[in-house]
Amino acid sequence: MYRLPTRCVHAGTIKDLKEKGINSPVYTSTAFGFVDQDGPIYPRYLNTPNVKAVAAKIAALEESETALVFSSGMAAISALLFTFLKQGDHVVFQKGLYGGTMHFVDQQLHRFGINYSIASSQSVTDMESAIRNETRLVYIETPSNPLLNITDIRAVAELASAKGIVSVVDNTFASPINQQPIRLGMDVVLHSATKYLGGHSDILAGAVATSRQLSEQILKTALNFGGSLNAITLYLLERSLKTLHLRVDRINRNAMQIAQFLDTHPKIRKVNYPGLSTHPGHIVATGQMKGFGGMLSFETEGQDALSFQKKLRLIKPAVSLGGLESICCSPALTSHRHLGAAGRRDEGIPEELIRLSVGIEDAEDLMADLDQAL
Ligand SMILES: Cc1ncc(COP(=O)(O)O)c(C=O)c1O
Numbered sequence: 001m002y003r004l005p006t007r008c009v010h011a012g013t014i015k016d017l018k019e020k021g022i023n024s025p026v027y028t029s030t031a032f033g034f035v036d037q038d039g040p041i042y043p044r045y046l047n048t049p050n051v052k053a054v055a056a057k058i059a060a061l062e063e064s065e066t067a068l069v070f071s072s073g074m075a076a077i078s079a080l081l082f083t084f085l086k087q088g089d090h091v092v093f094q095k096g097l098y099g100g101t102m103h104f105v106d107q108q109l110h111r112f113g114i115n116y117s118i119a120s121s122q123s124v125t126d127m128e129s130a131i132r133n134e135t136r137l138v139y140i141e142t143p144s145n146p147l148l149n150i151t152d153i154r155a156v157a158e159l160a161s162a163k164g165i166v167s168v169v170d171n172t173f174a175s176p177i178n179q180q181p182i183r184l185g186m187d188v189v190l191h192s193a194t195k196y197l198g199g200h201s202d203i204l205a206g207a208v209a210t211s212r213q214l215s216e217q218i219l220k221t222a223l224n225f226g227g228s229l230n231a232i233t234l235y236l237l238e239r240s241l242k243t244l245h246l247r248v249d250r251i252n253r254n255a256m257q258i259a260q261f262l263d264t265h266p267k268i269r270k271v272n273y274p275g276l277s278t279h280p281g282h283i284v285a286t287g288q289m290k291g292f293g294g295m296l297s298f299e300t301e302g303q304d305a306l307s308f309q310k311k312l313r314l315i316k317p318a319v320s321l322g323g324l325e326s327i328c329c330s331p332a333l334t335s336h337r338h339l340g341a342a343g344r345r346d347e348g349i350p351e352e353l354i355r356l357s358v359g360i361e362d363a364e365d366l367m368a369d370l371d372q373a374l
Contacts, residue, residue: 004061004177005245012056012238014049024053024238028231043228046219050234055207057241058197061176062189062209068218069207069234073172073192075227076206077101078108080188081137083221084166087113090134092127094151095119096144096347098170098192099335122281124155131163141170143285146297146331146355147348148173148272150281153288157185166214172196172322176209177248178291187214195322196294199240199247203233247324247360251294254366255358259296261367267374269299294358295321297331300374305330305352311373314365321357326366328356 002010014024027049032041041047046055046068059067070076081104085091093105095118109116117130127138138160142151153169160167168188169181175196181189191197193205206227208218222228229237259273274285275292285292300308309317309328318327319334329335332351336344344351358366 007057007060008245009242011060012053012058014053024050024235026050026231026235043230044226045223046228048231048234050231050238051229054229054234054238054241057238058176058191058193058207059209061180061241061244062171062182063176063180064182064189064209065212066215067207067209068215068222069193069205069229069237070222071206071227071229071233072204073190073194073206074100074104075222075225076190076192076208077170078104079222079225079227080168080190080208080218081105081109081139082112082225083218084137085109085112085114088115088134089136090115090117090132091137091139092116092130092135093118094127094138094140094142094144095121096147096149097139097141098145098172099331099338101141101170103338122149122151124152124159127156128159131159131165135163135165137166137168139168139170141173142179143173143274143281143293143295145173145295145335146272146353148274148279148281148295148297150274150279150285150288152284153179153181153184153186157181157187160187161185173295174289174293175244175248175322177245178252178293179289182209184288187211193237194320196248196251197241197244197322198237199244199322199324200236201320201323201325203236203240205229205233205237248291248294250360251358252291254360254363255294255296256292257363258356258358258366258370262296262298262370265371265374267301267303269301272297295355296358297353297355299350299352300354303374305332305354308354308373312369313372314361314369315356321355323357324360326357326359326361328354331355 273296
């Protein structure tokens with residue numbers, strides 16, 4: 001098998017046998033001639049040539065047997081959960097998941113008679129004690145949003161395997177360049193491909209990487225839900241994935257430098273970044289991540305989050321993450337707004353917390369901008 005950077009460039013590319021073009025041809029049709037016994041090709045069935053090309057590249061990066069691509073991260077998450085859960089089932093979620101995931105869980109699962117528990121921490125012991133006879137799935141996200149907490153992936157995979165339940169990890173923050181959970185024993189890896197995989201803040205997409213057996217089950221749900229991706233977005237995603245290793249490499253280095261800079265800054269109270277040796281999850285992160293990623297969060301001393309962000313000149317206050325440009329946001333006003341102050345307190349998210357998605361700019365320019373705003 002080729003190494004990761006080579007797979008980013010070449011895996012899955014459709015051979016252009018007719019014109020010998022280097023890139024995958026883009027098949028924009030929604031109507032395909034019915035030609036063989038494999039059944040009809042139709043975009044919503046997730047079986048067009050461009051769907052297969054991108055799925056093959058993502059599978060090659062995650063080192064899974066196969067992958068599926070979706071119109072958003074939430075389309076992937078909802079198809080996945082409704083594949084493995086039915087009325088009367090129970091699911092265990094890690095504490096501290098992406099706000100949108102928790103909003104979905106909170107709004108949808110009980111309506112369909114599905115019960116859930118949120119483990120009281122990221123520790124596998126807490127997840128184990130939340131498991132019941134009816135538990136079918138355990139769901140984690142590491143590093144987590146916005147506190148960058150680390151969950152021990154191997155321990156969760158072992159627990160799920162011992163209990164005979166499906167293990168799922170949202171790998172959006174790390175990307176397969178930094179973390180490959182299938183190699184650590186997880187059953188299913190999820191992505192909001194809107195973030196690092198897409199990488200240019202211009203497409204919305206999602207992905208699931210897993211075994212052939214589980215993928216066949218998810219596909220049956222997915223084609224009913226209809227969260228498929230169009231050919232042009234697929235092409236943009238394929239193009240973006242070719243530079244994933246370069247972008248993530250640079251972002252890792254920038255983020256580490258910025259985290260160290262903020263950590264010693266007199267106007268900073270706290271920095272959350274798993275690459276710092278003082279981070280409580282640092283040792284576990286070192287055992288399961290090759291790089292620590294581009295996401296960090298911090299609390300300023302004596303300045304509220306809004307006025308701090310208004311002073312920034314280069315870093316833009318904006319939602320989402322994983323793009324080329326550095327952006328920041330206040331989770332209390334954006335991703336975790338719906339929790340309310342009490343809910344955020346319960347999740348350990350300070351009102352003044354600022355989350356930073358570090359881009360590929362020059363790290364010195366980014367630090368100078370943070371410094372002048374502080
Ligand atoms: C960790 C994580 N998972 C899932 C999602 C949902 O993805 P999307 O917005 O592409 O539906 C997001 C979005 O911010 C996210 O940050």
